[in-house]
Amino acid sequence: MRVDLRDMLGIGGDRREFFRQSFGQYVEKLIERTEERIVQQRYFRPPGALPEMAFLAACTRCGACEPVCPPHAIHPLPASAGLAAGTPAIDPKSQPCTVCLDMPCVQACPTGALLFPPNRWDGYHMAALEFLPERCVTYQGTACRVCVDACPVGEKALTSDEAGHPVIRYEGCVGCGVCMRECITSPSSFQLNIVEG
Numbered sequence: 001m002r003v004d005l006r007d008m009l010g011i012g013g014d015r016r017e018f019f020r021q022s023f024g025q026y027v028e029k030l031i032e033r034t035e036e037r038i039v040q041q042r043y044f045r046p047p048g049a050l051p052e053m054a055f056l057a058a059c060t061r062c063g064a065c066e067p068v069c070p071p072h073a074i075h076p077l078p079a080s081a082g083l084a085a086g087t088p089a090i091d092p093k094s095q096p097c098t099v100c101l102d103m104p105c106v107q108a109c110p111t112g113a114l115l116f117p118p119n120r121w122d123g124y125h126m127a128a129l130e131f132l133p134e135r136c137v138t139y140q141g142t143a144c145r146v147c148v149d150a151c152p153v154g155e156k157a158l159t160s161d162e163a164g165h166p167v168i169r170y171e172g173c174v175g176c177g178v179c180m181r182e183c184i185t186s187p188s189s190f191q192l193n194i195v196e197g
Contacts, residue, residue: 041081042194043089044177046074047097047126048106048114058113061086065105065114071098074105092177092192097126099152099176121153127175127192131168136189138165147179147190 042052046065049055065088066074073095074088081087088105090097099121106114117124137144138160147166151158156172158179166179166189180190 041084043077043081043084043087044092044127044192044194046088046090046105046114047099047103047121047124047174048109048116050113050115055113056083056087058111059087060111060113062110063088064108064110068104068108069097070100070104071095073097090177092127092180093188094181096177096181098178099174121174123171125173125175125195127177128195129168129170129173129175129179130191130193131166132189132191133165135185135187136166137185138163144184146182146184150178150182152176152178 045052045055046069050058061076063076066072066076073090073092075091076086077084077089079085101121103116103120106116109115133139143164145160145164148158148160153172153174153176155169157169158173159167159169161167175192175195177190177192180188180192183189
C-alpha cells in the first residue's frame with residue numbers, strides 16, 4: 001500500500017502545488033513565530049492600523065496622526081515599548097477614540113501604516129468589546145443608561161433591552177472604548193480585547 005503525503009496533509013494538486021502549499025504553510029508559521037518573539041505586547045492602535053508587524057514596519061513615528069485626532073486620544077508610546085516606541089497608540093481607559101466619520105488620523109498618515117477600512121466604520125472593529133453583567137448596576141436594580149447614551153455609534157452598536165440592561169450589537173460595535181470609559185462601575189462593566197485588521 002502506497003501512502004501519499006499530500007493526502008495525509010490534506011493538500012491537493014500535483015507535486016509543484018504540494019510544495020507551493022507546504023512552503024506557504026511553513027512561511028506562515030515562521031512569520032507567526034517571528035511575530036510572537038518581536039511583538040511582546042499588543043497595543044490599542046488608531047483606526048485603520050495595519051496588522052502589528054506591518055504597522056511597526058510602515059510607521060515612521062512621524063506623529064502626523066496625533067494632532068489631528070479631535071479628542072486627542074492618540075499618543076506616542078514611550079521608549080519602554082521597545083520596537084513600538086514612538087508609534088501611535090490609544091489608551092481607551094483615559095481617552096478613547098470617538099469614531100470620527102472622516103477618520104482624520106488615517107487621512108494624515110503619510111506612509112499607509114493607517115489605511116481607510118474598505119467600508120470605513122461599517123464592519124470595522126478596533127477591538128472586541130466584552131460585557132461583564134456581574135459588574136453592571138442594572139443587574140443590581142439600579143437604572144442606568146450612561147454607556148448606551150455615550151456610545152458614538154449609537155443603537156447599531158449598543159442598546160438596552162426591556163429590563164434596561166446593556167446589549168452589545170457586535171456587528172455594529174467598532175470597539176472604540178467610549179462605553180468602557182464612561183461606565184459608572186469600577187472596574188468598568190466593559191472590557192476591550194485587541195483585534196488585528
